[in-house]
Amino acid sequence: xxxxxxxxxxxxxxxxxxxxxxxxxxxxxxxxxxxxxxxxxxxxxxxxxxxxxxxxxxxxxxxxxxxxxxxxxxxxxxxxxxxxxxxxxxxxxxxxxxxxxxxxxxxxxxxxxxxxxxxxxxxxxxxxxxxxxxxxxxxxxxxxxxxxxxxxxxxxxxxxxxxxxxxxxxxxxxxxxxxxxxxxxxxxxxxxxxxxxxxxxxxxxxxxxxxxxxxxxxxxxxxxxxxxxxxxxxxxxxxxxxxxxxxxxxxxxxxxxxxxxxxxxxxxxxxxxxxxxxxxxxxxxxxxxxxxxxxxxxxxxxxxxxxxxxxxxxxxxxxxxxxxxxxxxxxxxxxxxxxxxxxxxxxxxxxxxxxxxxxxxxxxxxxxxxxxxxxxxxxx
Amino acid sequence: xxxxxxxxxxxxxxxxxxxxxxxxxxxxxxxxxxxxxxxxxxxxxxxxxxxxxxxxxxxxxxxxxxxxxxxxxxxxxxxxxxxxxxxxxxxxxxxxxxxxxxxxxxxxxxxxxxxxxxxxxxxxxxxxxxxxxxxxxxx
Numbered sequence: 001x002x003x004x005x006x007x008x009x010x011x012x013x014x015x016x017x018x019x020x021x022x023x024x025x026x027x028x029x030x031x032x033x034x035x036x037x038x039x040x041x042x043x044x045x046x047x048x049x050x051x052x053x054x055x056x057x058x059x060x061x062x063x064x065x066x067x068x069x070x071x072x073x074x075x076x077x078x079x080x081x082x083x084x085x086x087x088x089x090x091x092x093x094x095x096x097x098x099x100x101x102x103x104x105x106x107x108x109x110x111x112x113x114x115x116x117x118x119x120x121x122x123x124x125x126x127x128x129x130x131x132x133x134x135x136x137x138x139x140x141x142x143x144x145x146x147x148x149x150x151x152x153x154x155x156x157x158x159x160x161x162x163x164x165x166x167x168x169x170x171x172x173x174x175x176x177x178x179x180x181x182x183x184x185x186x187x188x189x190x191x192x193x194x195x196x197x198x199x200x201x202x203x204x205x206x207x208x209x210x211x212x213x214x215x216x217x218x219x220x221x222x223x224x225x226x227x228x229x230x231x232x233x234x235x236x237x238x239x240x241x242x243x244x245x246x247x248x249x250x251x252x253x254x255x256x257x258x259x260x261x262x263x264x265x266x267x268x269x270x271x272x273x274x275x276x277x278x279x280x281x282x283x284x285x286x287x288x289x290x291x292x293x294x295x296x297x298x299x300x301x302x303x304x305x306x307x308x309x310x311x312x313x314x315x316x317x318x319x320x321x322x323x324x325x326x327x328x329x330x331x332x333x334x335x336x337x338x339x340x341x342x343x344x345x346x347x348x349x350x351x352x353x354x355x356x357x358x359x360x361x362x363x364x365x366x367x368x369x370x371x372x373x374x375x376x377x378x379x380x
Numbered sequence: 381x382x383x384x385x386x387x388x389x390x391x392x393x394x395x396x397x398x399x400x401x402x403x404x405x406x407x408x409x410x411x412x413x414x415x416x417x418x419x420x421x422x423x424x425x426x427x428x429x430x431x432x433x434x435x436x437x438x439x440x441x442x443x444x445x446x447x448x449x450x451x452x453x454x455x456x457x458x459x460x461x462x463x464x465x466x467x468x469x470x471x472x473x474x475x476x477x478x479x480x481x482x483x484x485x486x487x488x489x490x491x492x493x494x495x496x497x498x499x500x501x502x503x504x505x506x507x508x509x510x511x512x513x514x515x516x517x518x519x
Contacts, residue, residue: 117455124391125421129398133509134384135468135482137455144470148447151493195449195468245421248470248482253447 001268005091006221006228007376008101009038009214010340015178015331017111019208024055026210027107028063034212035064039224040101045214047071047099049089051082051106051336060105071099077236078243078367079106080282080335083211085236085372090215100216106336107210115206116332125244139203141247142285143195148253149287150197153302157197159309160286161188163321164201164328166314167283171325173315173353178205179329202286204327211336213343222379229343232360233269233375237261243368254291254301257371258364262296269375271360273298278320278345278355280338282365283327289313292364296373320355335365339374346378382464383484383511385504386456394422397436402508405501407441409479410434420479441499442515443473446480448491467491471512487513 011033013019013026021029035042042065048057049072057072071093075086083106090102110116117137120126130136149155165185171177183201191199221228237260241250258265266273273296281289290304298319299307313321324330324341331337342361344350363374388399394410401408410422414429426432448469454460469491470480485491486500497512 114457121457124389125395125423128388128390128392128395129421130482131386131456132384132388132504132507133468133482133484133511134386134451134456134459134466135470136386137451137453139453140449140451140455140468143449143451144447144468147449148493151447193450193452195451195453197449244423248480249420249478251478 001270003230003232004218005094005215005231006218007213007231007339007343008216008221008224008226008228009034009036009040010211010343011035011037011213012211012337012340013209015176015207015209015333017206017208019109023107023109024059026208027055027105027212028060030107030210030212031060031064031103031105034103034214037226038214039226040214040216043067045101045103047090047093047102049073049075049086049102049104051075051079051086064103071102077370077372079108080365081236081367081370081372082106083334083336084234084339084363084365084374085370087215087231087234087374088236091231091234094215094217100220102215103212104215105210105212106333108333109208110206110332111208123244130248135248138284139198140195142287143198144247145254146197146287152254153305155197155305157189158185159305160202161185162309162311163286163289163313164188166311166317167322167326167329169314170323170353171329173351174324174330177325177330178207179325198285198287204284204332205329207332209331209333211333211340213339227347228379229346229376230379231374232271232377233265233267234372235261235264235268236370236372238371239369241369246368255295256288256291257295257366258292258373259295261371262364262373265373265375269377271375275360276319276362277358277360278323279362279364280323280326280342281321282335282338283322286328289321292366296364315353323350323353323355334367338363338365342376346376382466383486383502383504383509384456384459384466386458387504387506394424394434399507401436402501402510407439407499407510408436409439409476410436418476418479439476440474443471443497443512445485445491445493445495445497446470446472447493448485469512471497481510484509484511485513486511
């Protein structure tokens with residue numbers, strides 16, 4: 001398909017554990033920066049898609065100076081899927097003439113009381129069946145998945161370690177990354193276990209912050225000062241089980257997507273996996289990268305561990321992954337910071353972390369049973 | 381090894397029979413009253429038959445470890461951040477398809493996937509935790 005839409009502006013806040021600003025202020029700050037970066041005036045933005053009901057649309061729109069809010073929507077898919085699936089809604093709105101340029105935002109404060117785990121504690125069935133036996137906390141969920149994977153296919157500590165080490169290298173070349181100091185494989189192998197076989201260095205960060213981007217037509221994008229990141233393909237999907245059941249009852253325990261959504265996005269973009277120059281893959285844990293690479297078809301089921309080993313995903317590797325350090329080392333603002341990084345790579349703005357000749361980037365994200373895949377390209 | 385002590389909140393009224401049975405040292409699970417398919421977890425609506433209700437049935441006390449993880453960090457709101465590790469696991473009961481019981485494995489030096497286990501209920505502050513232990517044969 002001939003691409004018709006592009007991402008033209010990206011913005012993000014400072015990321016840290018325990019940010020003094022509230023969530024409203026963080027989201028507004030990221031949105032203002034995205035608008036400035038786009039070269040559009042705030043008055044030209046007339047649509048908004050958020051990935052959460054908070055902060056509300058009216059507050060964001062007035063704070064950033066949107067003159068007219070003709071289209072407003074929430075992407076209900078669970079973050080990290082929501083902040084990428086929002087593009088589907090933005091495109092539909094522009095295509096239908098409901099809006100011309102759409103602001104997409106997402107912010108979170110996982111350092112707040114209860115941490116990122118509180119999200120699951122709010123589920124009545126988890127509170128009543130899982131918490132009483134201590135089956136609780138995302139690291140435990142993914143450790144149980146990793147243990148099962150290890151049983152079925154084999155998994156070496158150095159394979160997951162290769163991802164953790166590579167992402168610290170990328171983070172060391174990324175302004176604003178929360179963990180900018182590189183680590184060695186020896187340090188990884190001596191890091192304490194959180195839930196075996198996962199160590200603390202396999203887990204994403206605790207972050208407060210927000211990010212935002214602007215979607216508009218490719219035609220309009222070409223009149224703006226910066227190089228557009230062309231939306232060549234985007235698809236959302238979901239697995240047939242609920243978030244409540246996913247981590248204990250899923251009949252396909254090692255399937256976190258994106259499966260069919262990945263294939264649809266690649267088909268739309270008329271891009272083959274071997275054309276992908278770099279990828280931003282949702283990394284709540286190292287293990288989740290392994291499983292998505294298999295689902296996308298980069299390697300066969302069971303081969304993901306050996307696929308990522310030996311620094312393949314790091315600087316100079318044959319498939320650079322999470323080139324800002326990802327959620328493990330840059331910041332954990334689920335999904336959206338991966339979009340921001342992909343746009344910057346395609347613009348050629350990444351300095352020492354620039355992937356040479358970056359023309360095609362793939363973003364894969366999920367949240368619970370929901371997932372989305374985005375293919376961005378340089379303008380051709 | 382320590383054991384979690386975090387009582388069910390009973391936010392979902394559907395789970396009462398599960399915990400009541402464990403108080404008596406039994407395990408009971410819900411099934412569709414029309415076709416008998418296990419309904420685990422017990423959602424408020426039954427997917428296979430719209431007009432059905434849940435029937436709680438006694439199930440075997442023995443099963444197999446599907447997966448496990450030794451947990452070194454406390455995530456429960458009342459857990460110490462540095463805790464004595466415990467083994468969280470999912471157990472599949474004999475003859476009960478499509479059901480995994482979230483649990484803790486006790487009395488095992490080296491848990492592994494495929495290990496045979498049997499129900500070993502453990503009293504906690506206000507509830508009975510459905511722990512499992514290695515089944516070394518016999519009753």
